[in-house]
Amino acid sequence: MSTRDLFTFSNRHFTVGVGITAAILVVTAIAGFVVLPFAQPWVQFANVWDAICSAAGVPQRAASVTAPEQTKRLSEVVLTSRTLSRPSQEAIGRGATLAQRCAICHGPTGISRADSPNLAGQYAAVIYKELHDFRSGARTNAVMSPFAVNLTDQEIADLSNYYAYLPRLPAYHPTPLLPKPNIVIYGAPMRGIAPCGACHGSLDNKTGSPWLEGQSEVYLKAQLQAFASGERRNDISQQMRNIGRAMTPQEIEAAAAYYASQPPDVVKAVD
Amino acid sequence: MLVNRKLILAHFWLAFGVFGIALTLGAWQMFIRSPIGTWLSNPELYYRSLTAHGTVMGYVFPTLVAMGFGYAISESALEQRLVGVRWAWAGFWLIVAGSVMAVIPIALGRASVLYTFYPPLIGNVFYYLGVVLVVVGSWVWVALMSVNLRVWRKAHPGAPVPLAMFANVAGSYLWAWTAVGAALELLLQIIPVAAGLKATIDAGLARIFFSWTLHAIVYFWLMPTYIAYYTIVPRAIGGRVYSDSMARISFILFLVVAMPIGMHHTFADPQVGAGFKFIHSAFTALVALPTLLTVFTICASVEIAARLRGGRGMFGWTRALPWDNPMMLALAFSFVMLGFGGAGGLINMSYQLDASIHNTQWITGHFHLIFGGAIVIMYFVIAYDLWPHLTGRELIDIRLIRTQLWLWFIGMIVTTFPWHWVGILGMPRRMAYFDFADPAIAPQALSVTLSAIGGFILLASGIMFIVILARGMRAPQVDAGPYRFAIAVHQPATVPVALNTHALWVALMIALTLTNYGYPILNLALSEGTSVPAVYVGAQ
Numbered sequence: 001m002s003t004r005d006l007f008t009f010s011n012r013h014f015t016v017g018v019g020i021t022a023a024i025l026v027v028t029a030i031a032g033f034v035v036l037p038f039a040q041p042w043v044q045f046a047n048v049w050d051a052i053c054s055a056a057g058v059p060q061r062a063a064s065v066t067a068p069e070q071t072k073r074l075s076e077v078v079l080t081s082r083t084l085s086r087p088s089q090e091a092i093g094r095g096a097t098l099a100q101r102c103a104i105c106h107g108p109t110g111i112s113r114a115d116s117p118n119l120a121g122q123y124a125a126v127i128y129k130e131l132h133d134f135r136s137g138a139r140t141n142a143v144m145s146p147f148a149v150n151l152t153d154q155e156i157a158d159l160s161n162y163y164a165y166l167p168r169l170p171a172y173h174p175t176p177l178l179p180k181p182n183i184v185i186y187g188a189p190m191r192g193i194a195p196c197g198a199c200h201g202s203l204d205n206k207t208g209s210p211w212l213e214g215q216s217e218v219y220l221k222a223q224l225q226a227f228a229s230g231e232r233r234n235d236i237s238q239q240m241r242n243i244g245r246a247m248t249p250q251e252i253e254a255a256a257a258y259y260a261s262q263p264p265d266v267v268k269a270v271d
Numbered sequence: 272m273l274v275n276r277k278l279i280l281a282h283f284w285l286a287f288g289v290f291g292i293a294l295t296l297g298a299w300q301m302f303i304r305s306p307i308g309t310w311l312s313n314p315e316l317y318y319r320s321l322t323a324h325g326t327v328m329g330y331v332f333p334t335l336v337a338m339g340f341g342y343a344i345s346e347s348a349l350e351q352r353l354v355g356v357r358w359a360w361a362g363f364w365l366i367v368a369g370s371v372m373a374v375i376p377i378a379l380g381r382a383s384v385l386y387t388f389y390p391p392l393i394g395n396v397f398y399y400l401g402v403v404l405v406v407v408g409s410w411v412w413v414a415l416m417s418v419n420l421r422v423w424r425k426a427h428p429g430a431p432v433p434l435a436m437f438a439n440v441a442g443s444y445l446w447a448w449t450a451v452g453a454a455l456e457l458l459l460q461i462i463p464v465a466a467g468l469k470a471t472i473d474a475g476l477a478r479i480f481f482s483w484t485l486h487a488i489v490y491f492w493l494m495p496t497y498i499a500y501y502t503i504v505p506r507a508i509g510g511r512v513y514s515d516s517m518a519r520i521s522f523i524l525f526l527v528v529a530m531p532i533g534m535h536h537t538f539a540d541p542q543v544g545a546g547f548k549f550i551h552s553a554f555t556a557l558v559a560l561p562t563l564l565t566v567f568t569i570c571a572s573v574e575i576a577a578r579l580r581g582g583r584g585m586f587g588w589t590r591a592l593p594w595d596n597p598m599m600l601a602l603a604f605s606f607v608m609l610g611f612g613g614a615g616g617l618i619n620m621s622y623q624l625d626a627s628i629h630n631t632q633w634i635t636g637h638f639h640l641i642f643g644g645a646i647v648i649m650y651f652v653i654a655y656d657l658w659p660h661l662t663g664r665e666l667i668d669i670r671l672i673r674t675q676l677w678l679w680f681i682g683m684i685v686t687t688f689p690w691h692w693v694g695i696l697g698m699p700r701r702m703a704y705f706d707f708a709d710p711a712i713a714p715q716a717l718s719v720t721l722s723a724i725g726g727f728i729l730l731a732s733g734i735m736f737i738v739i740l741a742r743g744m745r746a747p748q749v750d751a752g753p754y755r756f757a758i759a760v761h762q763p764a765t766v767p768v769a770l771n772t773h774a775l776w777v778a779l780m781i782a783l784t785l786t787n788y789g790y791p792i793l794n795l796a797l798s799e800g801t802s803v804p805a806v807y808v809g810a811q
Contacts, residue, residue, distance in 0.1 A: 006768050006775055013769030021527065021779050024557070025550075025786060032549030056790055057544025059798055080470050185312045189702075190709050195314075204315050207807065 075138040075234045077129045079208065084124045087161035095162025098155055101147065110166045115216040121168030121264060126210040128160040130234075139234040168264040170214065178261040181254035183247070191246040196255050217260035224252045273343060273754055274352050276661045278359055282339030283654060283661075285363075286332050287737055289370065293327035294733040296320045301686070301726035306707040306716040308723075314703035318383040321701075323374065325386030328642075330405050331370050333492040336650050337446070338362070338412040340495045341439050343657055345416060347754040348433040348502075349423045355415045362411030365404050373401025381809050385701070387485065388461060390477040393805040396465035399457050406450050413443040431766040434518055435502040435756045441522045442494030444777050445487060445529060448784070452483025452533070464805045471802035475542035476795040482533035483788060490529035490558075492642055496605065496649035497521070500569050503656055506757035507598035510576025515759035517568045519770045524561035526776040528554055531787035535620045539629050542801070547791050548622060554787070555620035562613060566606065573602070575760065597672045601652040604680040608644035612637060615691060630701075633694025636687040643729075644683040648676065651736055658743050659751035666743045675739060678732035686725030689718035 009015050037043065037051035045051040054060070099110075102119070106112050110120025119127060133139040134148035135156070151159075182188075185203065187195035197203035201211040212220065226232035227244030235241055247255075273279070300320055302308045311317075346353050353359065375397065376382040382394030420432065420440050432440075460477045463469045501518045505511055512518060534551035537543050574588055582588025593599050615637045618624045628634065658666055666672065693715045698705070707716040769775055795801055 006772065007778075011769065013767055014775060017769065017775060017779065021783065024553070025783070028550045028553040029546070031553070032546040036545070036549060052546070055544050055546025055549075057542070057547065057794060059794075180312070186310070186704065186706060189704070189706055190711050197312075198314065203313055 072233060073137045075129070075133050075236055076136055077132045079125055079129070084128060084157060084160060084164075087124075087157075087165070091158050092162050092165050094155075095158035095160070095165075098159050099162055102159070105143065109169055110163055111169050112216065115218045117210075117215055117219055118169075118264070119163040120166035122163055122210055123205075124160040124164035125208055127163050128156060129208060131156045131159065133234040139232060168214075170263050170265070176261060177263075178258050181251075181258050183251040183255050184258055188246070188251070193243050193246050196259075200259075211264070212259040213262035214264040215259060217256045220256035220259055221252055224256065228252075272350055272352075273346050273660050275342060275346065275356055275359070278353070278356065278363070279339045279343050279657070280661050281363060282335045282342070283657075283740075285367065286335035286339065287654070287740065289327045289335075290332045291733060291737050293324045293332065294730055296324045297328075298726040298730040300324065301723040304702065304704060305719045305723035307720055310704050315380055315383060317703035318385065319377060319380050322383050322385050323377045326373060326377065326402070327370075329386045329488070330402060331366065333495075333642075333646075333650075334405065334409045334446075335366065336653070337442065337491065337495050338409060340498070340653055340657075341412060341416055341443065343661075343754065344435045344439045344498070345419045347660075348435040348439075348756055349419065351419070351423055351426070353415070354419050354422050358411055359415055362408040362415075365408030365411065369401045369404025369406075369408060371401070372404060373398050376401075383808050387481060388456070388477070390456075390461055390464075390472045390474045391803050391805045392808060393461065393465050393472070394808045396462060399462050399465055403454070403457055403462075406454060409450070410447060413447040416440050416443040429765070431763045432771055433756065434512070434515055434759075435498055437519060437771070438494065438498045438501065438522045441526050441773055441776070442491060442498070444773055445494070445526055445780070446491040448777070448780060449484050449487035449491060449530060452480045452485075455483075456480035470805060472805050473795060473802045475540065475801060476792065478537055478540060479534070479543065479788070479791055479795065482536045483530075483784070484533070485536055486533040486555075487529045489638070489642065490525050492646050494522075494525075495653060496646045497525075497565060499649045499653050499656075500565060500602065500605075501572075502756040503653065504569065504598055504602050504757070505572040505576065506755060507656065508573065508576045508593050508596055509579060510572050510574075510757075512757050512759040513568050513571035513575065515761065515763050516766075516770060517564055518759075519766070521561040521564045521568070523770070523776045524564070525558070526773065527779045527783065528557045528560070530780050531783035532558060532620075534787075534791075535625070538622055538625050542795060543791055547787065550787055552620055552622055554783075556617075559613065559617070562609070566609075569602070569606075572757075573599075595669075595673070597655055597669065597676055598652050600673060600676050601648050604676060605645045605648050608640055608648070608680070608683060612641035612645055616641070628694050630699060631694035632698045632700050633691050635700045636690030636694055639690070640683060640687040644680075644687065648679055648683075651676065651679065654736075654740060657754065658740060659749060660754045662744055662746075663748050663751065664743055664746040665749045665751075666739065667746055668739050668742065671735060671739055675732050675735040678728055678735065682725050682728030682732055684725070685728060686722050689722040689725075693718045693722075 005011060006014060033052045033055040034048060037045060037055050043054075045054065099106075105114050105116040106119050107114075110122075111118050130139065131148050131151060134141065134144050135151055137145070180197075183193070184196045187193040187198070195203060196212075199206040199209040201213060205211065223232065224244050224247065227235065227240045228247065230241060233241065244252075300317065303311060303317060342353055342359060345351075373382075376395035377398060379395075382398035384392045384394040384398070388399075416439060420436060423436075424432070456477045460472055460480070464472050501512055501521075532551050532555040534543055534548055535555050538548055538552075573592065574582075576593075577588035577591040580591045580593070582591030615633070618628065619634065619637060655666060655672055658664075694700075696715055698712070698715060698719075705712060705715075705719070707713055707719070
């Protein structure tokens with residue numbers, strides 16, 4: 001008998017093999033798509049086809065449910081791999097001119113003397129996102145919001161590229177280096193807190209997270225408290241609000257003091 | 272007749288070399304996240320190591336063992352020189368090139384995505400291209416196995432294909448088809464994003480493609496072990512295969528039902544319909560069938576050997592077995608680990624029971640027990656058995672071999688039993704660090720410590736294995752004679768065409784893939800808005 005004779009119904013092996021396989025498939029399909037859906041008393045199906053579609057995972061839109069109305073604005077920033085790629089010298093120059101109006105708080109070299117964030121050498125994506133959020137109202141600040149509200153997309157990109165271009169200078173009042181507290185390198189796994197350093201430097205950096213070394217202790221503390229209270233809400237998916245809420249006041253103090261004490265030139269050079 | 276010994280030895284040495292490196296990394300990982308290690312404050316290093324460990328142990332090591340063993344089977348079972356030796360070497364060098372290409376980005380921390388890829392996590396494109404080269408290299412082997420069988424059939428029309436070669440080719444076809452899932456995921460989804468052509472990825476669809484590969488790949492790893500059960504063990508202990516037909520049916524069943532069951536890995540995934548999860552769960556239950564058939568047939572074959580050696584009584588014959596024979600020892604260890612691992616597997620495939628252990632350390636314990644234990648211990652004895660035929664030198668350290676096998680068995684039990692246990696307690700997998708000072712998980716510290724000690728026992732056993740093989744290269748020369756496989760009680764004179772060819776079963780395998788995967792894949796591929804932004808490893 002050759003292979004050609006294999007695929008005929010007169011071959012017992014073919015009939016039995018295909019028959020058993022098909023029978024198992026049919027039985028399991030009936031069980032999975034018809035019997036079991038109807039065995040769930042908490043789900044109502046209009047008819048058998050409805051049950052089959054549900055078990056097959058056909059996407060369904062529930063018509064009666066409307067999205068909850070959004071009372072506060074959320075961050076709408078979209079960052080792609082091309083948004084801030086390869087800035088020209090002109091773009092950086094335009095950013096430098098625009099940055100003169102930022103210097104009153106953020107310092108002429110991007111190092112603040114007023115407990116505002118140091119921007120010199122900050123990741124472009126971070127400045128880009130925060131300026132957009134200030135402009136859209138996703139993040140608000142009595143001083144900052146009026147500055148951002150009239151910026152164009154081009155101006156925001158230029159400013160981001162200019163500050164990212166500046167060298168990371170030591171903070172204006174460097175404090176003695178502190179040892180790494182647990183919250184920065186271990187987090188608090190049992191309370192769902194990832195280590196600060198896993199996103200913000202010291203261990204690793206994740207896209208969109210600022211590096212924090214040498215930032216003002218007062219500023220860092222205020223931001224963590226604002227996240228915890230829900231006053232600041234431009235973190236997509238609430239990751240910082242969840243962390244802020246779970247942190248103890250001591251941990252907030254420790255994290256802020258540690259990052260403030262670090263020189264910014266230790267920031268992991270990955271960009 | 273083993274002609275291309277260098278080719279086979281090259282596969283084995285590369286396999287066991289990378290195995291040694293990955294084993295060392297594995298032991299270090301066990302140590303560093305246990306209470307006895309000091310946390311290194313850098314999770315990225317841990318995941319880098321984990322990616323290397325998984326990539327080598329999942330893709331490179333077992334593939335090379337299956338290939339080397341496959342070439343040996345083709346030459347000695349068919350008694351015909353390997354056709355396409357140059358192609359075989361090309362496949363080997365593709366795997367070398369792919370491994371190097373994949374390992375460099377991993378070592379640089381640019382591809383810490385773990386061997387299961389986990390999109391939307393995206394690493395350096397060369398990591399994925401390296402994996403693709405490894406798979407392409409192994410497809411060369413698949414083609415050669417098919418060609419060699421065809422050449423033999425032409426010379427022996429209608430004759431029964433030797434069992435070892437029949438099973439070997441079944442394994443190669445299973446691998447060819449199951450690797451398609453991961454290949455589709457890499458080529459259609461991941462590589463375009465890693466190369467910068469796209470910025471979003473359909474993570475749910477990618478996971479379905481990967482599940483296509485991820486479960487049946489285990490049966491590809493298992494094939495050399497099952498071939499050893501049926502065609503080496505009975506000969507090595509002086510018995511016979513109880514039933515040649517039963518063996519063929521087992522391998523055929525693997526071909527048909529190993530494939531359409533991968534979605535039991537995605538029980539917790541919302542993008543898969545519950546009906547398909549149920550079908551996959553039911554077919555997963557069926558895959559226990561060939562294993563039960565095998566355990567029965569091999570126990571019967573072993574009993575034949577024992578009774579030939581004068582064993583008596585209902586169970587008394589077990590005392591007459593050659594327990595000092597490494598093959599007998601390894602078989603017993605392998606069956607014990609397969610028993611426990613298989614029982615755990617029944618829990619994983621049950622939708623409701625899975626919910627309690629999904630994504631916990633139970634799963635890691637489970638696949639280390641099955642793959643690292645039941646399967647790899649047979650890889651060891653396959654190498655021991657083949658070595659004198661490949662090198663023309665005797666392996667003289669029988670006592671050392673027995674110690675090595677004992678240590679591997681003990682090490683694997685000590686590693687994986689506590690691992691299962693902490694999984695039941697809820698310890699998640701893929702974590703770089705646990706704070707055992709916290710009262711909530713402090714009671715798990717003892718289990719995790721035991722597990723880490725088991726890891727070091729395994730490392731010691733792995734080093735002994737490599738030392739034994741290396742010493743075997745310099746031992747006195749002997750003539751080991753031709754390499755033979757076990758014969759059955761009733762050697763088949765004729766075999767029905769369905770049990771002598773693979774076509775029908777490959778057709779059923781592909782048909783079941785279409786029924787069980789077709790709709791879920793099309794549904795996601797054609798739906799709008801199922802993609803998410805990629806998360807680039809090491810990017811700022």
